Amino acid sequence: MGALSCSTAFCSSSVADIRRESRRSRTVGGRFMASSLPVEQVNPSPSQSSTGDSFIRLHLRKLAPYQPILPFEVLSTRLGRKPEDIVKLDANENPYGPPPEVFEALGALKFPYVYPDPESRCLRAALAEDSGLESDYILVGCGADELIDLIMRCVLDPGDKIVDCPPTFTMYEFDAAVNGAMVIKVPRMADFSLDIPQIVEVVEKERPKCIFLTSPNNPDGSIISDEELLQILNLPILVVLDEAYIEFSGLQSKMKWVKRHENLIVLRTFSKRAGLAGLRVGYGAFPISIIQYLWRAKQPYNVSVAAEVSACAALQNPEYLENVKNSLVQERERLFSLLKGVPYLSPYPSCSNFILCKVTSGKDPKKLKEDLAKMGVMIRHYDKKELKGYVRISVGKPEHTNVLMKCLNLLK
Numbered sequence: 001m002g003a004l005s006c007s008t009a010f011c012s013s014s015v016a017d018i019r020r021e022s023r024r025s026r027t028v029g030g031r032f033m034a035s036s037l038p039v040e041q042v043n044p045s046p047s048q049s050s051t052g053d054s055f056i057r058l059h060l061r062k063l064a065p066y067q068p069i070l071p072f073e074v075l076s077t078r079l080g081r082k083p084e085d086i087v088k089l090d091a092n093e094n095p096y097g098p099p100p101e102v103f104e105a106l107g108a109l110k111f112p113y114v115y116p117d118p119e120s121r122c123l124r125a126a127l128a129e130d131s132g133l134e135s136d137y138i139l140v141g142c143g144a145d146e147l148i149d150l151i152m153r154c155v156l157d158p159g160d161k162i163v164d165c166p167p168t169f170t171m172y173e174f175d176a177a178v179n180g181a182m183v184i185k186v187p188r189m190a191d192f193s194l195d196i197p198q199i200v201e202v203v204e205k206e207r208p209k210c211i212f213l214t215s216p217n218n219p220d221g222s223i224i225s226d227e228e229l230l231q232i233l234n235l236p237i238l239v240v241l242d243e244a245y246i247e248f249s250g251l252q253s254k255m256k257w258v259k260r261h262e263n264l265i266v267l268r269t270f271s272k273r274a275g276l277a278g279l280r281v282g283y284g285a286f287p288i289s290i291i292q293y294l295w296r297a298k299q300p301y302n303v304s305v306a307a308e309v310s311a312c313a314a315l316q317n318p319e320y321l322e323n324v325k326n327s328l329v330q331e332r333e334r335l336f337s338l339l340k341g342v343p344y345l346s347p348y349p350s351c352s353n354f355i356l357c358k359v360t361s362g363k364d365p366k367k368l369k370e371d372l373a374k375m376g377v378m379i380r381h382y383d384k385k386e387l388k389g390y391v392r393i394s395v396g397k398p399e400h401t402n403v404l405m406k407c408l409n410l411l412k
Contacts, residue, residue: 063177079373087377087403089379089404092218092245096397099314099317100320101317102313116303122308123283124283127315132256133258133285137288138284139298142304144242145280150298159180160182166386167192168214196228215229238265241254243255243266248272261287262290267284272353274314281308332350335401339357342409345360345391353395368381379391379394
């Protein structure tokens with residue numbers, strides 16, 4: 001106790017001495033040493049002080065937040081239903097989940113307290129075998145979303161322009177805003193195909209740095225032909241091709257094209273194909289001339305041990321992945337046929353694991369979503385101008401389709 005009291009007294013007197021000395025101190029040898037201003041001048045009054053948000057970059061203070069879907073647990077509480085009693089068709093998730101090897105691998109994790117491999121070597125090697133593209137061209141991210149942001153951080157200076165083709169995945173526009181870029185919108189045609197002549201004109205006049213394309217496109221499921229893609233690749237612009245849903249299209253990935261096209265990046269994900277949306281694993285194929293800079297800029301431990309182990313385990317069972325894909329494609333065709341019979345819905349053909357529907361007959365899309373939610377069925381509705389009057393329905397298991405159709409028929 002004595003030592004404690006002595007130490008406390010010493011600290012108290014020392015602090016007082018330091019404060020007295022600091023008031024006398026000005027400069028030594030021309031160097032600034034300490035302020036001799038009264039405390040009330042050093043610490044301005046509340047009316048003079050800055051608020052916390054004044055430190056935030058100006059363009060971010062004006063940024064509208066991204067609107068994600070509600071977490072499953074929140075949905076369950078709001079609806080008063082158990083998670084297993086909710087038919088969740090609003091986020092394009094894979095309802096079959098990952099192969100059993102993933103659960104075994106997660107249960108066998110030995111070193112979760114050790115940082116993950118910053119280069120994700122095991123996963124990149126597995127992806128090289130899976131895709132036929134050497135691992136030197138592959139970079140892994142915490143979901144494809146992280147790679148979209150990383151590309152923008154490496155490519156865009158504040159004020160640079162990107163081309164966006166709405167309606168499409170809204171993260172391109174959001175991340176561009178976060179990075180201080182300008183977005184030039186080239187709306188899609190009535191059938192959701194790309195307006196190639198307009199894209200060419202915009203690139204020639206505005207000189208944007210990059211364009212983001214999704215094939216199959218979210219939310220309508222349309223694809224970009226090889227001819228269209230080559231037309232855009234011939235322009236002086238970096239092309240980022242998002243293939244998040246490529247497995248459901250029957251098309252070959254363009255990952256290998258990055259070896260021939262210096263201005264092409266291809267992004268893919270484990271969220272849809274392997275049912276790993278909750279573990280956040282995405283990857284991309286990049287020209288060597290570009291990927292070297294992304295390696296420098298990425299966070300060192302961006303992919304967790306659990307995520308890498310899960311993705312590697314999923315790739316060990318390609319038969320399971322193929323069977324699940326086939327089941328979803330088959331159910332997509334059944335769902336499309338059934339939706340065509342709903343008098344107030346007009347579905348669009350899709351090459352993905354979702355179907356976009358125009359809501360007709362005077363029905364309100366938002367109310368339709370809300371009415372279905374009350375019955376435990378979740379779908380996505382849109383209120384932006386390009387998609388006003390539309391809903392999007394993810395493809396689930398056959399029993400999910402049955403519940404959905406029963407509810408839709410009750411709302412006639």
